[in-house]
Amino acid sequence: MSKIGYLIIVVALAVAVALFIASQRPQTAAPQQTAPRQHAVLYMATTTSVKDTGLLDVLIPDFERWAAERGYDVEVRYSAVGTGQALLMAARGDVDVVLVHAPDLERRYLENGTLKCRDVIAYNFFIVVGPRGDPAGARGTSAAEAFRRIAEAKAPFVSRGDRSGTHIKELSLWREAIGREPDPKVDTWYISAGAGMGQTLLLANEKRAYALTDVGTWLRYRDRLDQLEVVVPAAPDLINIYSFEIVKPSPAAKLMAQYMLTRGQEVIGNLTVAGQPLFTPISRADPRAMEWIKPAVFGPSCVG
């Protein structure tokens, strides 16, 4: 290498060292000043219904503001998948908190230690929707009876097929209705979409098919679903319970749990489409619904 080459390297190193020292100085010079706010990033896994309804769009910015008012700089990064995947991500340690809706599955993850604590925060209902004209004659029955008639008529049915809370509920309804889970390979009327709730409804609309959906996503998408209507409305056995859980305890995670049961309740209750609420916060549950929710309240609370 030429002399000029060595010179350039030496000068570059000198500049780098000088910059390094300069950058260190303010921190060592001012240790007495108030400690800088801790910037915490909270990773969250949740379900597509919570995202497709637009709840996360209002809940997360509001939580971040609420936390900032209390002197916490928290940033939430979420990924909306099905409940099954969200809990798998929790088990792998990829997320700090989850917001899901499959109590039976949650119980298992609580028992194996993946979830440290759990609070029911809101509920709504599942409904069965289907094509106008109701070709399977499923209207005016219970969900299980509707499913039995759909299977009997071999009317097209779109399943989430993605291990989400809605999919898990749907499979349990099939077991109740026809004693087994439909097999998309043999039962050609059974369409396994592998998609989120919103896309599943759009697919059902295209195929003029039946589907199980949560009421929130249905209300949010209804004006785009001109081929579909409600076949089985909200009923006690179709209650859909959402809960918040901490996977990795931290001050930020605990703060979010607190928010979910205080200010967040208001935000959840205020989310409406055409005047209809998408979710009922647990603080506003009527006594009758509370009876249906009771079996799904278990595990240590994340607050207090």
Next chain:
Amino acid sequence: MSAELAGIVLNSVYVSAVPALVSAAVGTPAALWLHTRGGRLAEALKALFNGLVGIPTVLLGLLLYLLLARSGPLGGLGILYTLEAVVVGHTLLVLPLYLSYAMTALDGVDPRVRELAEMFGLGRAALLKIYVREAAGGLAAAAAAAYGRALGELGIALMLGGDIRYRTRVLTTAVAHETMLGNWDAAIQLGAVLLAMAVAVSAAVTALGFRYRG
């Protein structure tokens, strides 16, 4: 799983081989016509096809979705969320690619071929036949590229096919699905099959090309 995998592979072959074959069947005469015609129109069209090679697939998917949706102008066909819709989308996607490559291959044919043919008083049909024979390697490579592009395409397969299990699930949408479910082993295996299918065809075409040249 193996029976399901076979179905997924067959679906993938269907939505990539058919568009590639249709492109070759439609694109070869079109490219020949444009090449022998020459002039500004051919140059302009070639530039257009070159540009369309890079069309964002989600855009093509969106336009076709709006066309084929029940509320869209072609909604009556009822082909949204079927493999046929994916075939249509992929054909539109790879036809410009085939044309662009085919015209480049024809440009590579020795211009003296044409002079010789005229000297011997050969007809137009005979001339075109010579062109195809001379550019065969390039045309096969163009078809292989079209096949590879359609095989590895995700956006259109997802938007127009819908990733319906046993029905419209293809290798790329299956990889995406398994990855999202966290089944990384299954996703990697499907990815390996996808890679093998892409490499096998281009290797076969290359081998044929070598043999052809002697």
